[in-house]
Amino acid sequence: MMDTWLTNGKDEGADGGSPTVFIVDDDCSVRTALDCLLRSVGVRVRSFGSPDEFLKSKIPDEVPGCIVLDVRFPGQSGFHLQNEINRMEFPIPIVFLTGYADTRMTVKAMKAGAIDFLNKPFREEDMLDAIAQAINCHRARLSTAKNVKRVRARYDLLTPREREVFAYVATGMLNKQIAEELDISEYTVKIHRKNAMEKMEAANIVDLIRQATTLGLAVHAAQPEGMANGTANGASNRDKPSSAVSNGTEYDCTFE
The missing domain is CATH 3.40.50.2300 (Response regulator)
Structure with a gap:
């Protein structure tokens, strides 16, 4: 009522x-x-x-x-x-x-x-x-x-490289994997990851992933049993980070 x-x-x-x-x-x-x-x-x-x-x-x-x-x-x-x-x-x-x-x-x-x-x-x-x-x-x-x-507003503070690292972290990739993907050192990945966490005001990785979801970025999903490193039968199961970010103008209301 x-x-x-x-x-x-x-x-x-x-x-x-x-x-x-x-x-x-x-x-x-x-x-x-x-x-x-x-x-x-x-x-x-x-x-x-x-x-x-x-x-x-x-x-x-x-x-x-x-x-x-x-x-x-x-x-x-x-x-x-x-x-x-x-x-x-x-x-x-x-x-x-x-x-x-x-x-x-x-x-x-x-x-x-x-x-x-x-x-x-x-x-x-x-x-x-x-x-x-x-x-x-x-x-x-x-x-x-x-x-x-x-x-x-927080995302806009990130540098282009920090956005890349942020997107890969959200998909569940490890620092070493991100370094290989971006062809940079693992130490550099750690620096960008730390900066991204601070600028996004993320208390932990779960909070960071939640914000990635809000922005419409691809996020990490639990892997089915038997999947190793996101692959099965040689096929990749890792989504590439999306370059599109939601503009926040779409909403859903549950009607009875």
């Missing part, structure tokens, strides 16, 4: 901002009813009569929230706003609300990432549960994005 994400009106993981629900519906009576419902449980609310009005407003980028969005508007569709929201750096989860639902419409909304699709008139408990799930989803997205930014 609502107390799973409402913490005295303030969200500790969102730069001091309170979770906010944005109501986008051209029916004034619906906006009023939702406003009263949400404020009665201590939730901040902002209401808009159309998708264009919402898009022209100043929306905080790093405060958890969700949008309760009607599907039908004069001359446009709520799906248009959903498409625009999905282009944002931190997409705000959407709970659709409509009096004219059909299966095709519901499937379209859910495939595009909607948290829920509720019919008018809605049950208050269903609405509050959907909003709580949406707020949790957005909070997770923001938390993941902030973590990626922190790790990327």
Whole structure:
């Protein structure tokens, strides 16, 4: 229920901002009813009569929230706003609300990432549960994005050689193996490895691998029994380090 994400009106993981629900519906009576419902449980609310009005407003980028969005508007569709929201750096989860639902419409909304699709008139408990799930989803997205930014900022401090060593260490290679791969001395590998650990603020190798995973680098996986030095039948089982680093803009929320 609502107390799973409402913490005295303030969200500790969102730069001091309170979770906010944005109501986008051209029916004034619906906006009023939702406003009263949400404020009665201590939730901040902002209401808009159309998708264009919402898009022209100043929306905080790093405060958890969700949008309760009607599907039908004069001359446009709520799906248009959903498409625009999905282009944002931190997409705000959407709970659709409509009096004219059909299966095709519901499937379209859910495939595009909607948290829920509720019919008018809605049950208050269903609405509050959907909003709580949406707020949790957005909070997770923001938390993941902030973590990626922190790790990327550390990664940007590494020299090109330190990045190479870091990537190989993450795949589980020993210093000697890395030295052979890069055609440098084992002592030099140790120096680069030490520097990489310090710059990445990694307490241990597990922490370093965790950060490599955050960045999208190939990481070490447990070898099946009988595999020696990552090879079997002469075939290498070691992934090459990836040159691509995640930009941290993709998130996954578990929908019920």
